[in-house]
Amino acid sequence: AETLRFSHTDNPGGSRQAAAELFAEKVAEYTDGRYEVQIFPSGQLANDPKAIELLQLGGIDFTVSATGSYATHLPTLNLTAMPFLVDTYEQGWELYDNSDWLQGEFDKLPEKGFRVLSTWEAGFRSFTTNEPLASPEDAQSMKMRVFPNDMIRWSMEAIGFQTVVMPITDVYLSIQQGIVNGQENPVDTINSLRFYEVAPNITLTRHVYSPLPLTIAEKTWQSFSDEDKEAVRKAAAESAAFSRNLVKSSVDSQLSQMTEDGAKVSVPEIGPFREAVQPVYAKAKDVYGEEAVNNILSDAAAIRDALPAQN
Amino acid sequence: MILIFVVAVFLTTVFLGVPLVWAILITAVLPIIVFDLGYPLQALFLNFIGGVEPNHFLAIPLFIVAGEMMSRGGVGLRIIGFARAAFGFMAGGLGMVVVGASMIFGGISGSAIADSAAIGSVMIKNMSREGYNTAFAAGLVAAAGTIGIIIPPSIPMLIYGFVGNVSVADLFLGGMVPGILFGAMFMAVCYYVGKTSKCDPGGRTTSLKELRSSFIGTAPALFMPVLILGGIFTGWVTPTEAAALAVVYGLFVTTVVYRDFKLRDLPRLLVDSFVTSAVVMVVIGATTVLGWLITLEQMPQILVGFVQEFSSGPWMFLLLVNIVLLILGLVLDPVPAILLTAPLFLPTAKAFGVDPVHLGVIMTCNVAVGLFTPPVGATLYVASRISGVGVLTIARNMAHLYLAAIAALLAVTYIPFVSMGMVHLFR
Amino acid sequence: MTVDYRDHYPAVLRWLSHLVDFGLMLGGFSIVTLVFCNAWLRGFAGFDLAWSLEVTSFLLLWSTFTGCAAAVARGAHMRVTEIVERLMPFAAQRLLSIAIDVIIAVLLISLIYTGYNISVHTWAQKTTVLYWPVGLLYASMPVGMALTLIFHLFNMVFDIRNPVVPHGTHSDGGEALL
Numbered sequence: 017a018e019t020l021r022f023s024h025t026d027n028p029g030g031s032r033q034a035a036a037e038l039f040a041e042k043v044a045e046y047t048d049g050r051y052e053v054q055i056f057p058s059g060q061l062a063n064d065p066k067a068i069e070l071l072q073l074g075g076i077d078f079t080v081s082a083t084g085s086y087a088t089h090l091p092t093l094n095l096t097a098m099p100f101l102v103d104t105y106e107q108g109w110e111l112y113d114n115s116d117w118l119q120g121e122f123d124k125l126p127e128k129g130f131r132v133l134s135t136w137e138a139g140f141r142s143f144t145t146n147e148p149l150a151s152p153e154d155a156q157s158m159k160m161r162v163f164p165n166d167m168i169r170w171s172m173e174a175i176g177f178q179t180v181v182m183p184i185t186d187v188y189l190s191i192q193q194g195i196v197n198g199q200e201n202p203v204d205t206i207n208s209l210r211f212y213e214v215a216p217n218i219t220l221t222r223h224v225y226s227p228l229p230l231t232i233a234e235k236t237w238q239s240f241s242d243e244d245k246e247a248v249r250k251a252a253a254e255s256a257a258f259s260r261n262l263v264k265s266s267v268d269s270q271l272s273q274m275t276e277d278g279a280k281v282s283v284p285e286i287g288p289f290r291e292a293v294q295p296v297y298a299k300a301k302d303v304y305g306e307e308a309v310n311n312i313l314s315d316a317a318a319i320r321d322a323l324p325a326q327n
Numbered sequence: 328m329i330l331i332f333v334v335a336v337f338l339t340t341v342f343l344g345v346p347l348v349w350a351i352l353i354t355a356v357l358p359i360i361v362f363d364l365g366y367p368l369q370a371l372f373l374n375f376i377g378g379v380e381p382n383h384f385l386a387i388p389l390f391i392v393a394g395e396m397m398s399r400g401g402v403g404l405r406i407i408g409f410a411r412a413a414f415g416f417m418a419g420g421l422g423m424v425v426v427g428a429s430m431i432f433g434g435i436s437g438s439a440i441a442d443s444a445a446i447g448s449v450m451i452k453n454m455s456r457e458g459y460n461t462a463f464a465a466g467l468v469a470a471a472g473t474i475g476i477i478i479p480p481s482i483p484m485l486i487y488g489f490v491g492n493v494s495v496a497d498l499f500l501g502g503m504v505p506g507i508l509f510g511a512m513f514m515a516v517c518y519y520v521g522k523t524s525k526c527d528p529g530g531r532t533t534s535l536k537e538l539r540s541s542f543i544g545t546a547p548a549l550f551m552p553v554l555i556l557g558g559i560f561t562g563w564v565t566p567t568e569a570a571a572l573a574v575v576y577g578l579f580v581t582t583v584v585y586r587d588f589k590l591r592d593l594p595r596l597l598v599d600s601f602v603t604s605a606v607v608m609v610v611i612g613a614t615t616v617l618g619w620l621i622t623l624e625q626m627p628q629i630l631v632g633f634v635q636e637f638s639s640g641p642w643m644f645l646l647l648v649n650i651v652l653l654i655l656g657l658v659l660d661p662v663p664a665i666l667l668t669a670p671l672f673l674p675t676a677k678a679f680g681v682d683p684v685h686l687g688v689i690m691t692c693n694v695a696v697g698l699f700t701p702p703v704g705a706t707l708y709v710a711s712r713i714s715g716v717g718v719l720t721i722a723r724n725m726a727h728l729y730l731a732a733i734a735a736l737l738a739v740t741y742i743p744f745v746s747m748g749m750v751h752l753f754r
Numbered sequence: 755m756t757v758d759y760r761d762h763y764p765a766v767l768r769w770l771s772h773l774v775d776f777g778l779m780l781g782g783f784s785i786v787t788l789v790f791c792n793a794w795l796r797g798f799a800g801f802d803l804a805w806s807l808e809v810t811s812f813l814l815l816w817s818t819f820t821g822c823a824a825a826v827a828r829g830a831h832m833r834v835t836e837i838v839e840r841l842m843p844f845a846a847q848r849l850l851s852i853a854i855d856v857i858i859a860v861l862l863i864s865l866i867y868t869g870y871n872i873s874v875h876t877w878a879q880k881t882t883v884l885y886w887p888v889g890l891l892y893a894s895m896p897v898g899m900a901l902t903l904i905f906h907l908f909n910m911v912f913d914i915r916n917p918v919v920p921h922g923t924h925s926d927g928g929e930a931l932l
């Protein structure tokens with residue numbers, strides 16, 4: 017069997033690792049053992065940006081990473097990080113699977129050296145802070161760690177935080193030492209990187225839907241026969257369905273586990289946050305162009321209408 | 328097979344006198360060609376860049392600059408003078424100051440390399456001026472600096488907590504007593520060396536008045552660690568920023584207060600410090616390249632396989648964990664060593680009833696020791712580069728320190744209370 | 755054999771070495787200033803320079819790889835020479851050192867070549883705050899290695915022409931900072 021290398025930054029026991037194991041199993045099954053997928057978790061081989069560069073340079077064959085990580089290669093992908101585009105998982109899945117605009121963007125990636133196979137789940141981004149965060153007023157006195165990304169930084173500044181750009185590996189210690197008051201990430205990440213230990217106030221704003229496109233090196237893809245392409249695509253789709261159900265269904269148990277460990281979980285009134293981030297859309301139009309922003313906003317609005325939240 | 332080849336190539340090139348950075352890169356490239364592994368060189372060498380990139384490495388050149396400034400001006404001499412006055416009554420007092428400073432520093436920084444750079448650039452030269460064997464002084468700095476990753480905060484413990492799903496808070500608690508134990512053992516070595524080699528025999532008496540005047544003269548210099556510690560504890564600055572703060576404060580003290588450093592010497596000092604730091608950093612970058620190959624070829628897994636096969640009980644398992652990590656520590660840096668082995672050791676540890684926190688502390692202490700064992704050891708390199716003494720010469724003069732470290736390691740491994748006492752107290 | 759080769763360089767090479775040192779000085783100065791100012795601003799002015807992380811990683815990469823070249827010019831890279839000097843006759847040592855120098859030159863050429871390719875491949879990729887080409891950061895490696903190669907080749911020729919008589923007092927690590 018030919019060995020294909022899959023690198024990701026989730027830890028053993030995390031949802032990405034579980035989906036990667038399923039993906040590896042399915043690839044072996046559907047290609048009749050012609051390919052074996054070897055998984056390297058925990059960023060053993062590379063952090064997220066380096067993994068994507070390794071896709072281009074031929075060091076690995078697959079990776080799965082937040083959409084924002086791919087945006088350094090295609091800046092318009094940053095638009096998916098605009099706040100409050102979708103409100104439910106079902107809307108998010110529809111956006112990533114069927115939005116004309118997003119599919120068009122994904123189609124530009126093969127010329128960069130990699131392509132999207134399917135989209136795995138990570139969930140919605142929310143806050144953990146060392147002081148309670150009930151409204152944008154509370155944000156005024158807080159320093160918020162953001163990952164290096166325009167859209168997230170603009171949103172945080174619009175809410176009222178002072179932002180501090182910082183790599184993910186420094187965040188735990190920085191919260192502990194009081195350099196920042198908190199950070200924002202999906203519940204899955206908050207749980208696996210244990211941010212609730214130092215910033216126990218978990219505020220479920222769900223301000224950005226932040227899933228994980230699974231990508232393959234274009235060179236590897238082109239080396240497949242049509243039959244194997246189909247097999248890998250099928251394995252990718254099944255692992256995506258698995259990942260989506262797993263993450264969606266484990267959020268509650270993760271939250272209750274963290275509560276048991278001392279975290280305080282709250283759902284704030286979302287209105288004021290939604291209100292506060294309005295200027296971000298205009299700023300996005302300035303930087304990324306009116307047309308692109310209007311396209312994704314209208315796709316998202318149509319999806320929200322077609323699949324209204326049921327609660 | 329490849330594992331043996333890698334070790335052989337590495338030892339051959341290093342001992343034939345190939346500069347370390349190239350020796351490590353050759354060791355990473357040769358197996359790919361010889362065994363036709365098919366890894367593209369551009370992917371391999373991307374890690375050379377990636378290994379140098381992490382932002383917290385900024386602390387290395389910055390602390391070297393700060394330390395050099397303090398030691399070129401008279402600040403280092405003043406600190407040594409004060410330490411002499413305060414601890415001269417005790418054999419090995421000056422060495423103990425190095426260990427104590429490393430422990431305090433370890434309490435604020437999670438990186439052993441930064442600690443060694445900060446303390447080594449002030450202390451090594453001055454210790455040898457005071458009669459210490461330079462190689463021993465460098466070795467002491469290399470060993471004591473690693474207490475920084477045992478006493479919390481600790482980057483390797485953080486990584487272990489993430490990959491092993493273990494509470495980082497508990498790990499940090501668990502590291503406290505072992506860190507103090509390592510410090511105490513190293514201090515005992517200082518006492519012994521000071522006494523037997525007559526370089527620092529103790530018995531000096533200092534009147535209170537003398538001590539006071541020495542303190543007043545040194546106060547502006549002694550304020551530097553206070554500023555660094557305070558800046559970090561109050562959440563004002565990150566450890567990296569504290570290094571820059573130290574540079575600016577050091578410049579102020581040496582040029583304005585003591586007036587023994589001239590601004591026109593600053594460019595030369597910056598260049599020399601950045602060359603020193605580059606020499607260490609490219610070696611770190613090169614070990615990242617080798618680490619990539621070791622990961623891809625799953626070499627640690629082979630070693631762990633042996634451990635699982637030969638572990639007949641917890642006692643044997645922990646012994647083998649120590650041995651494997653010390654072997655890996657010969658060629659790997661702490662973070663990759665933990666990343667690669669922790670997920671594999673944990674299930675076996677749980678099966679034998681070993682607490683995951685205890686295992687994490689054991690592993691951290693092991694990789695800490697790996698930092699000052701040749702041929703690959705980051706703090707050893709820092710100390711070697713700063714002192715100008717070769718890695719092997721330093722290592723030869725560290726025999727007592729190695730013995731002390733192994734004694735502390737055994738205590739941490741086989742007396743769970745050492746690491747778990749604090750955890751049970753606060754959990 | 756720690757030799758500060760810069761003393762023996764012809765004018766052009768000496769000039770190049772000064773240029774590298776000047777770059778290091780400038781880079782070092784900028785790093786100190788930038789990190790210090792950012793801490794100051796965050797603490798007292800209430801804002802963080804979002805671009806400082808990117809600029810400092812840029813400076814750190816460039817100063818490290820050009821610093822590598824500066825270290826070669828100073829003969830300052832860490833190595834273990836004790837064993838060869840004790841166990842090998844002097845003539846054999848010289849042959850060995852030439853062989854090693856050739857291997858290092860080959861390694862450097864492959865680093866330059868692949869580094870160039872890496873840089874080209876990542877040029878279209880933009881950093882997240884300043885939108886600089888990522889390839890510009892990564893170009894530090896091939897450029898630094900190219901400078902290293904230039905110094906290395908001269909050092910090699912110098913060593914072939916001027917056999918250094920081993921002496922007892924030298925260090926096998928880098929030279930001490932003076």
Ligand code: NA
Nearest residue numbers: 433475479480
């Ligand atoms: Na520490």
Ligand code: NA
Nearest residue numbers: 656697700703
């Ligand atoms: Na070692």
